[in-house]
Amino acid sequence: MLSKFDVVIVGAGPAGLMAARTAAGEGLNVALLERKKDIPQIHRSCGGVLNVNEPTFGEIVRYEEDKKLLTFTKQGFTIDYDGPHSDVYGFHLYSPGGVRLEFGNFAALRNDPQKNRYGLSVSKEKLLRTLLEESEKSGAHIFPNTNVCTVRKEATGVAVECEDGSTYDGTFVIAADGINSRIARELKLNRDRYFFGTTRDAAVEIEGNACPDPEGFLFIITEHGIFSMIPLYKQNCYHIDASTYRRDIKPQKLLDYFFNEDPTYSRWFKDSKVLPHKTACVVNLMSPLEKPFKDNVLLIGDACWRREMSNVGSLGTGYKAGKCIAGALNQGRPTEEGLSEYFAWYAENYFQPHGARKQGGRDFSEYLTGDDIDYIAGLPDNDFPQTLDIYKMVNIVGKTYAELFPKIYDERPDIMDKLIEIREDMDAAMERKIKMGFRNV
Amino acid sequence: MVKIDVSLCVVCGGCIDLCPKISIKMVDDTVVVDPETCSGCNICVQVCPMNAPYVCDD
Ligand SMILES: Cc1cc2nc3c(=O)[nH]c(=O)nc-3n(C[C@H](O)[C@H](O)[C@H](O)COP(=O)(O)OP(=O)(O)OC[C@H]3O[C@@H](n4cnc5c(N)ncnc54)[C@H](O)[C@@H]3O)c2cc1C
Ligand code: SF4
Ligand code: SF4
Numbered sequence: 493m494l495s496k497f498d499v500v501i502v503g504a505g506p507a508g509l510m511a512a513r514t515a516a517g518e519g520l521n522v523a524l525l526e527r528k529k530d531i532p533q534i535h536r537s538c539g540g541v542l543n544v545n546e547p548t549f550g551e552i553v554r555y556e557e558d559k560k561l562l563t564f565t566k567q568g569f570t571i572d573y574d575g576p577h578s579d580v581y582g583f584h585l586y587s588p589g590g591v592r593l594e595f596g597n598f599a600a601l602r603n604d605p606q607k608n609r610y611g612l613s614v615s616k617e618k619l620l621r622t623l624l625e626e627s628e629k630s631g632a633h634i635f636p637n638t639n640v641c642t643v644r645k646e647a648t649g650v651a652v653e654c655e656d657g658s659t660y661d662g663t664f665v666i667a668a669d670g671i672n673s674r675i676a677r678e679l680k681l682n683r684d685r686y687f688f689g690t691t692r693d694a695a696v697e698i699e700g701n702a703c704p705d706p707e708g709f710l711f712i713i714t715e716h717g718i719f720s721m722i723p724l725y726k727q728n729c730y731h732i733d734a735s736t737y738r739r740d741i742k743p744q745k746l747l748d749y750f751f752n753e754d755p756t757y758s759r760w761f762k763d764s765k766v767l768p769h770k771t772a773c774v775v776n777l778m779s780p781l782e783k784p785f786k787d788n789v790l791l792i793g794d795a796c797w798r799r800e801m802s803n804v805g806s807l808g809t810g811y812k813a814g815k816c817i818a819g820a821l822n823q824g825r826p827t828e829e830g831l832s833e834y835f836a837w838y839a840e841n842y843f844q845p846h847g848a849r850k851q852g853g854r855d856f857s858e859y860l861t862g863d864d865i866d867y868i869a870g871l872p873d874n875d876f877p878q879t880l881d882i883y884k885m886v887n888i889v890g891k892t893y894a895e896l897f898p899k900i901y902d903e904r905p906d907i908m909d910k911l912i913e914i915r916e917d918m919d920a921a922m923e924r925k926i927k928m929g930f931r932n933v
Numbered sequence: 934m935v936k937i938d939v940s941l942c943v944v945c946g947g948c949i950d951l952c953p954k955i956s957i958k959m960v961d962d963t964v965v966v967d968p969e970t971c972s973g974c975n976i977c978v979q980v981c982p983m984n985a986p987y988v989c990d991d
Binding site for chain 2: 527528529530533535536537637639641655670672674690692693694739742743744770771772773774776930932
């Protein structure tokens with residue numbers, strides 16, 4: 493076994509596996525290190541939705557039912573997917589009392605799912621298994637059960653050190669180790685990033701649900717917290733997630749409340765069955781890396797981003813990273829300059845459109861009552877345009893409400909006062925979140 | 934020191950990521966604390982969404 497590789501990839505999520513498949517397919521000598529033993533198993537919460545048909549990070553993905561093929565049309569690559577799937581049309585937001593804001597009229601969209609869906613809910617386990625098998629077939633060396641501790645710069649590349657004492661040398665290293673990237677921390681890249689706090693989530697899968705819009709990606713705002721509900725690839729099954737910044741709240745408790753006690757929503761789950769697969773996640777929110785590179789380590793996927801880069805966004809960085817590293821090595825430029833195409837592409841499609849955004853994410857229920865939020869949710873008289881792009885959704889909501897402020901000021905000065913208070917408290921609220929967080933510098 | 938109640942742990946990796954001492958690892962898809970390096974700071978106890986880490990005397 494060679495211990496010197498062209499590229500050592502850390503983390504076998506969507507980003508790392510896609511990078512491994514691509515780099516090995518280009519003929520590079522690849523090592524893929526992953527702390528999980530059974531790599532495709534999903535333990536960290538993820539809804540498993542792929543953004544399709546709608547532009548995402550400069551990419552448009554199409555799923556051809558007959559060919560069972562996911563095509564990334566801009567970058568020009570495909571992934572086989574012949575597992576079960578369900579269609580998702582767009583976001584719906586719900587207020588505590590059940591007022592719904594719709595991003596797309598699902599009844600009309602249902603006429604042509606293949607064209608109109610903006611999300612394809614897939615078995616992520618199956619998708620990752622396919623990428624793993626193809627990486628192996630292309631000659632990538634896979635090392636499961638391997639915990640990476642740190643990276644060290646060497647004269648001719650990078651050494652990746654593992655907890656069992658083993659070391660893997662790479663001309664390049666790709667850090668695809670997810671949102672709380674240890675490699676970003678070890679490279680001291682987190683020191684210059686804004687830290688916005690830590691969220692903790694717990695999620696379950698349920699079968700059966702009486703919600704009126706099963707093809708929606710729902711965000712449900714309650715007085716006790718925000719929940720998300722996503723249809724799973726399995727017929728009539730859903731992924732439900734509870735998230736909190738607060739140290740004194742256990743997300744698991746929030747889920748119990750939502751299913752059993754919430755005055756508006758618990759009735760949706762009267763006949764639901766909770767399935768055994770439980771997941772959780774802890775997310776440190778930090779500003780994205782403008783230059784996701786240091787000492788011949790390229791950071792891709794969630795490892796360089798603020799929070800979720802999404803499955804499609806992460807797969808896209810994996811493919812581009814594999815291609816560009818192969819290009820750099822083939823041209824004999826195993827340095828930062830060799831990857832200039834990657835940096836330009838990342839700046840254009842990821843950092844410039846989305847990277848500079850300030851982290852909002854205020855908890856409105858700290859300031860507003862359920863009735864207040866219901867009133868605000870009931871104001872817009874038009875449906876919003878269809879979208880499953882979180883950045884777009886936030887922009888649409890922001891723009892709509894900016895125009896509605898005069899009306900709120902007239903009708904409900906009491907609520908307007910609270911909205912002003914939220915704005916004035918923004919910095920202090922952020923400070924409170926940072927204090928409650930667990931910064932990993 | 935701290936131990937992980939494996940019946941509650943879902944192996945999300947959150948505590949592994951945020952332990953300041955890098956004392957938590959994944960072995961055969963089970964999460965374990967290294968008693969040699971753990972400082973007892975309790976961060977994992979506060980971070981875990983599932984209440985799995987706990988403080989014990991032995
Ligand atoms: C609640 C929730 C719901 C979501 N739902 C969706 C959705 O529906 N659709 C969507 O597109 N996105 C969704 N996302 C986001 C999506 O899961 C991520 O963007 C995506 O998984 C990122 O891929 P990645 O490969 O960069 O990182 P990850 O998938 O996190 O993979 C990182 C890998 O690195 C490994 N690793 C980490 N550290 C080490 C180490 N030190 N040594 C060795 N291995 C290590 C981990 O075990 C893991 O396998 C969701 C996220 C959350 C939190
Ligand atoms: S944070 Fe909790 S659930 Fe997640 S791996 Fe650690 S102990 Fe397990
Ligand atoms: S108590 Fe602190 S040092 Fe010990 S395992 Fe938990 S987080 Fe790490």
